[in-house]
Every structure is written in structure tokens, then in C-alpha cells.
Amino acid sequence: MTLDPIPSSQAGSLPSIYQLFNLEGKSAIVTGAGRGLGQAMANALAQAGAAVAVFDVNGEDADAAVAEIRAFGGQALAVAIDVTDSQQVQTGIQTVVETFGGVDVLVNNAGVTSRSPFEDLEENDWERILHVNLGGIYQCSRWVARRLISDQKSGSIINIASISGLVGNRGGLNSHYCATKGGVIALTRSLAVEWATHRIRVNAIAPGYFVTPMTDRLKNINRSFYDELVGRVPLGRFGEGSDLAGAVIYLASQASIFVTGHVLVIDGGYTAW
Numbered sequence: 001m002t003l004d005p006i007p008s009s010q011a012g013s014l015p016s017i018y019q020l021f022n023l024e025g026k027s028a029i030v031t032g033a034g035r036g037l038g039q040a041m042a043n044a045l046a047q048a049g050a051a052v053a054v055f056d057v058n059g060e061d062a063d064a065a066v067a068e069i070r071a072f073g074g075q076a077l078a079v080a081i082d083v084t085d086s087q088q089v090q091t092g093i094q095t096v097v098e099t100f101g102g103v104d105v106l107v108n109n110a111g112v113t114s115r116s117p118f119e120d121l122e123e124n125d126w127e128r129i130l131h132v133n134l135g136g137i138y139q140c141s142r143w144v145a146r147r148l149i150s151d152q153k154s155g156s157i158i159n160i161a162s163i164s165g166l167v168g169n170r171g172g173l174n175s176h177y178c179a180t181k182g183g184v185i186a187l188t189r190s191l192a193v194e195w196a197t198h199r200i201r202v203n204a205i206a207p208g209y210f211v212t213p214m215t216d217r218l219k220n221i222n223r224s225f226y227d228e229l230v231g232r233v234p235l236g237r238f239g240e241g242s243d244l245a246g247a248v249i250y251l252a253s254q255a256s257i258f259v260t261g262h263v264l265v266i267d268g269g270y271t272a273w
Contacts, residue, residue: 201260
């Protein structure tokens with residue numbers, strides 16, 4: 001089978017690959033971006049041309065992340081913020097609008113976890129995980145969406161889920177975390193449908209095991225179990241922050257203009273068998 005060539009009269013109207021992935025003139029908020037995977041995604045968005053607001057509960061981490069973006073010529077703003085606090089979120093978004101002229105992309109990355117057998121899980125720990133991992137998405141998404149709807153602008157919301165929201169987390173002792181990530185996936189799909197009429201796309205990224213301070217601690221505590229987990233990844237390693245760069249740029253840009261309600265799994269094949 002051969003494909004007919006694109007008529008020359010239409011070829012000039014098609015966007016180039018550069019244009020599809022280019023984020024110049026766009027502004028993005030990344031929560032929990034002071035370090036780790038959030039910082040890696042903030043860097044990627046800035047390298048693609050977006051002005052990036054680094055939201056983090058730790059102001060020093062946010063400042064350091066912004067300094068790194070500015071060092072390679074990117075435009076960035078640090079905002080110390082608790083994503084579960086409605087007033088702080090509203091104020092933070094207003095600061096971004098005043099600084100960058102609007103908000104086009106929101107990456108809901110902020111999240112926490114802990115380890116406990118479920119039967120021994122304290123109520124305050126259960127509520128804390130829910131409050132941050134789902135409550136933070138509730139606060140940030142609704143206030144960004146209100147802004148996009150009132151300004152009649154299209155936008156992209158990217159929620160950071162986890163393979164822990166898709167499969168049982170063997171040896172994790174964090175079923176409360178898994179429950180919130182399953183909720184993130186369900187919320188992503190529902191909001192994608194609800195906000196489609198406003199041209200707001202809502203997608204999720206579900207990372208597998210990545211090199212983070214948490215997995216580094218596991219390596220120090222139980223090296224044999226750590227090595228077993230690495231061995232279960234078909235590609236033979238844990239992910240690095242840079243492995244999320246292409247995904248977040250894709251979902252933030254025009255390259256994914258017809259993609260919404262999707263969960264993009266990035267796990268080196270961990271859930272493939």
C-alpha cells in the first residue's frame with residue numbers, strides 16, 4: 001500500500017515538527033517542582049520555550065530550581081506554595097498571570113507517600129496523603145480551569161499519576177498512596193470529558209520506578225529487593241528524570257492537540273508482563 005503525497009497546496013499549511021513541540025509564548029505551572037521529577041519536567045518545559053512557574057512548598061528548593069532554569073537561559077518564577085491551601089493557590093496563579101500574562105499548562109506533580117501496613121495506618125496519615133495527592137490536584141486544577149474558561153483559552157492539564165494506580169505495589173506498604181494515584185487516573189478521565197467543551201485537555205503520566213530519594217533509601221535499606229525490582233523492568237533500569245521530558249512536552253504542546261483523557265505509562269515495560 002502506498003500513500004498519496006500531500007498536495008503542494010496543503011503542504012505549506014501543515015505545522016512543522018518544531019512548531020508542533022514548540023512552547024514559546026506559553027506559560028506553565030509545575031507543582032512540586034523544587035526537585036526530583038517535578039524539577040526535571042519544569043526544566044524540559046523551559047527548554048521547549050515555555051515560561052515556567054515552579055510551585056513548591058519549600059521556597060528554597062523552588063528558588064534553586066528557578067536558578068537552574070535561568071542558568072540555561074529559560075524564563076522562570078519561584079512560588080512557595082502549599083497546593084492544598086485554596087487561598088495560596090489562587091494567589092500563586094494570580095502571580096503567574098501578572099508575571100507571564102496567563103497560564104496555558106498545568107502539571108500537577110506535587111505528591112507525598114509513606115510506608116505502613118494498611119491495618120496499622122493512622123487516620124491522620126491516610127488523610128494527609130489524600131489531602132496532598134488528590135486535594136492538591138483539586139485546588140490547582142479548578143482554579144486554573146476557571147482562569148482558562150473565563151479567558152476562553154484552550155489549555156493542557158497534566159496530572160502525574162503512577163503505575164501504582166494501575167497495579168498492586170508489591171512490597172510497597174503504601175496502599176493509601178496507590179488509592180490516591182488510582183483516583184488521579186479516574187479524575188483525569190472524568191475532567192477530560194467535562195472540560196472538553198472548553199478546549200481544556202486533561203491527561204496523565206504514570207511513571208514506573210524512577211531514581212528518586214525514595215528509591216535510593218530503598219537501595220540502602222534492602223538492596224536485594226531493590227535489585228529484584230530493577231530486574232523486573234524489561235529495559236533493565238529505573239527511569240531518570242530526563243525520561244519524562246518528551247512526555248510532558250508532548251502533552252503540553254500542539255503535538256497532542258487531539259489527545260485527552262489518556263494515561264501515558266512510562267515504566268520501561270514494567271507493567272507489560
